[in-house]
Amino acid sequence: MSEPQTTQVYRVWIKTTPEKIWTAITDPEWTVKYGYAAPSFYELRPGGAFRAAANEGMHAYAKENGFTIPDTIGDGEVIEVDPPRLLKQTWRMLMDPTTAAEPFTTLTYEIEELKSQPGVCRLTITHELTGAPATATMVAGSPLDEAGGGGWAWMLSDLKSLLETGAAMSDVG
Template sequence: MTEPLTTQVFRVWIRSTPEKIWTAITDPEWTAKYGYAAPAHFDLRPGGSVRYDATEEMRSFAKENGFEVPDVVVDGEVVEADPPRLLKQTWRMLMDPTTAAEPFTTLTYLIEELKSQPGVCRLTLTHELTGAPATSTMVAGSPLDEAGGGGWAWVLSDLKSLLETGTAMNGQG
């Protein structure tokens, strides 16, 4: 079995502004529209809290599959915030007992407006996962899973779809 990567880097190019991308990452009304649809709440100052709340869909899925979901599914704290360019935070998945027992990992979003392509930004997400093999496997996603198990690549693709078309891959918008 291959060891999970301790640093994973994902990139997506989005036809949008840095401000809109920043808002889509940090505003709970936006985060509830794409990816796993968990509203994210940020206190955007060093040491400020980060939390992603469980949704009713998550609770229903868990109940149907014989487990419970905590009210907060991801927690962490802001390390650095430089809107609309850089967000660095700690991150820990609480939905699964295995990932909840692992240490906090570090997630960095870098938003860069391309000089060569006006109106296009490169969003780079770097996830440092030292000491968190279960989290590493989870966020890497599975190329065989059509939805939900796609990890960060799937979340970023959904964010791109929402910002460029007004509709997420799940049809929400």
């Protein structure tokens, strides 16, 4: 298996507004509706804190499988913020001791409304992962995993489904 790339870029086109994407990324009432359903809290200013909290399902899964996870599963600091177009932050995953021991990485969200396609936005996530190989592997996801190991590709797909249909992928069916 090859080493994960130190800079990973993920992109999705969503039929919605930049403001709705921004809210879905930065508002804990929205972050619990897609992906891994972990509420994320931001102080939306340079130097502001970022924190992602474990949800009850994560704690229950850990307990059933004989391990614990911290209440705060991710943390970082806001570097740059320009609502609803740009959010740049440091980012570290604390759920696993290996990723928690790695340095902070840099995560950038860019939201662009397409001039050629009104009502459609391109959301790009760029994750700079230098010095963090375990985190790089985790966020790259596994093409063989149907959900939990999907990384950023899973998160973006689920966010797109939620914003376009009103239901996350796990809710459809």
